Amino acid sequence: xNNINLDYEIVIIGAGISGIGAGIKLKEKNxxxxxxxxxxxxxxxxxxxxxxxxVAVDIPSSSYxxxxxxxxxxxxxxxxxxxxxxxxxxxxxxYRIKQHIQYNADINRIxxxxxxxxxTIHFKNGSQLISRxxxxxxGVLNQPVTPDIKGISHFKGEMFHxxxxxxxxxxxxxRVAIIGTGASSVQVVPSIAPKxxxxxxxxxxxxxxxxxxxxxxxxxYKTKFEQYPLYQRYFRFRSDLFMxxxxxxxxxNRTLPWMTKTAExxxxxxxKKQVKDPELRKKLTxxxxxxxxxxxxxxxxxxxxxxxxxxxxTDGISEITEKGLKTADGVEHELDVIILATGFKTxxxxxxxxxxxxxxxxxxLGQFWHDNRYQAYYGVSVPKFPxxxxxxxxxxxxxxxxxxxxANLKFxxxxxxxxxxxxxxxxxxxxxxxxxxxxxxxxxxxxxxxKNKACVEANSYYLDHHGDASSPxxxxxxxxxxxxxxxxxxxxxxxx
Numbered sequence: 128x129n130n131i132n133l134d135y136e137i138v139i140i141g142a143g144i145s146g147i148g149a150g151i152k153l154k155e156k157n158x159x160x161x162x163x164x165x166x167x168x169x170x171x172x173x174x175x176x177x178x179x180x181x182v183a184v185d186i187p188s189s190s191y192x193x194x195x196x197x198x199x200x201x202x203x204x205x206x207x208x209x210x211x212x213x214x215x216x217x218x219x220x221x222y223r224i225k226q227h228i229q230y231n232a233d234i235n236r237i238x239x240x241x242x243x244x245x246x247t248i249h250f251k252n253g254s255q256l257i258s259r260x261x262x263x264x265x266g267v268l269n270q271p272v273t274p275d276i277k278g279i280s281h282f283k284g285e286m287f288h289x290x291x292x293x294x295x296x297x298x299x300x301x302r303v304a305i306i307g308t309g310a311s312s313v314q315v316v317p318s319i320a321p322k323x324x325x326x327x328x329x330x331x332x333x334x335x336x337x338x339x340x341x342x343x344x345x346x347x348y349k350t351k352f353e354q355y356p357l358y359q360r361y362f363r364f365r366s367d368l369f370m371x372x373x374x375x376x377x378x379x380n381r382t383l384p385w386m387t388k389t390a391e392x393x394x395x396x397x398x399k400k401q402v403k404d405p406e407l408r409k410k411l412t413x414x415x416x417x418x419x420x421x422x423x424x425x426x427x428x429x430x431x432x433x434x435x436x437x438x439x440x441t442d443g444i445s446e447i448t449e450k451g452l453k454t455a456d457g458v459e460h461e462l463d464v465i466i467l468a469t470g471f472k473t474x475x476x477x478x479x480x481x482x483x484x485x486x487x488x489x490x491x492l493g494q495f496w497h498d499n500r501y502q503a504y505y506g507v508s509v510p511k512f513p514x515x516x517x518x519x520x521x522x523x524x525x526x527x528x529x530x531x532x533x534a535n536l537k538f539x540x541x542x543x544x545x546x547x548x549x550x551x552x553x554x555x556x557x558x559x560x561x562x563x564x565x566x567x568x569x570x571x572x573x574x575x576x577x578k579n580k581a582c583v584e585a586n587s588y589y590l591d592h593h594g595d596a597s598s599p600x601x602x603x604x605x606x607x608x609x610x611x612x613x614x615x616x617x618x619x620x621x622x623x
Contacts (some may be wrong), residue, residue: 133556189366268471492509513553
């Protein structure tokens with residue numbers, strides 16, 4: 128776009144699903160001067176990192192793919208993680224994205240150069256490169272949380288996080304503890320319970336669990352999906368519609384509370400049906416409203432607690448010792464293995480983003496968000512950070528993840544394509560347009576289930592330290608899809 132010596136026109140940070148999708152869409156618009164920087168030695172993002180027993184997608188597989196690249200070969204309605212990783216590799220190979228990936232590229236900071244409207248990417252090994260534009264496709268679920276428990280480094284047995292699963296550790300006939308009862312725990316617990324000697328599940332906050340309407344997909348259906356893509360799109364439409372209704376209930380909770388109440392009653396009936404012991408059933412039933420945290424789907428998790436070798440522990444952990452865990456009642460539980468199912472850092476300083484992003488006037492993005500609330504125009508652009516786009520910014524999360532991603536990518540590529548056509552080298556969202564949108568988002572967010580008083584006890588990662596539900600979008604997937612596609616680009620300033 129001008130004569131400055133650039134290494135690449137565009138840098139994409141992260142070779143997960145978002146980064147691969149961004150690369151595909153750039154090539155679709157004949158933009159080939161880009162590199163995807165990946166700090167690890169393999170692509171895949173979340174699905175590369177999370178390889179624990181039982182890992183699977185928690186929405187129907189038919190909706191967990193790019194709309195332009197359906198996968199007729201899913202083995203189950205809820206595909207296992209290994210197949211998702213294979214799908215990401217398939218997309219990268221089919222659209223020739225792998226040749227654009229630079230692995231082991233660990234970024235320290237990126238700095239905007241006001242004099243020539245470029246970004247300098249500084250790596251931890253001391254090298255650097257220069258690009259015109261940056262697309263941050265890092266997501267937020269990539270830094271596991273290690274709980275702040277006294278003595279955590281003292282344990283003499285094996286200890287690891289679910290996102291860093293150690294396949295060299297044999298669990299058969301071992302005394303195992305798993306700390307946490309979130310999404311990964313719901314999948315791990317029933318997967319390892321039959322093989323271990325004893326499994327202690329340490330719960331601080333229970334999770335709502337719904338039935339998982341899962342089954343194997345027969346070869347007959349796979350063949351039909353391959354021969355008649357519209358047939359598979361019909362199944363995708365059904366699951367998209369379900370998620371649209373579920374999200375509609377969550378974002379309109381203030382005016383339509385009966386919708387989440389109905390879902391809650393269904394989950395209460397499910398736990399009653401699955402768990403025999405009334406006292407245990409009570410402990411596994413949340414005391415916060417449905418939807419305050421992302422609910423889980425499983426046919427096996429709750430009934431696993433009926434097993435003689437599985438114990439639910441709700442006493443707080445006071446200390447980790449050389450031999451195991453000591454609970455608040457003073458009892459020491461001797462263990463061979465401790466598994467941390469304690470989730471990830473989300474929208475917080477040092478993680479969003481995980482490296483320094485320095486824009487105009489020396490403004491650092493992570494610090495700006497930490498001090499001034501998490502905000503971005505349509506979740507993709509922040510004032511004072513020209514030529515910088517997010518694939519997964521504040522207020523963009525939701526059940527239908529691919530719908531959100533494709534909407535964001537559409538918005539980003541539209542902006543870049545306009546700059547290319549007009550021969551412009553500088554794109555920045557206008558402060559007034561951004562602020563108007565942010566106030567609109569805050570207003571809508573107040574009516575969502577996440578701001579309901581019933582969510583106080585949920586300990587939800589949806590809420591940041593400002594008290595804002597800054598991760599989930601206060602729109603349904605369809606609303607966001609139309610908004611992003613119909614919004615004009617005059618909220619941006621384009622210049623040379």
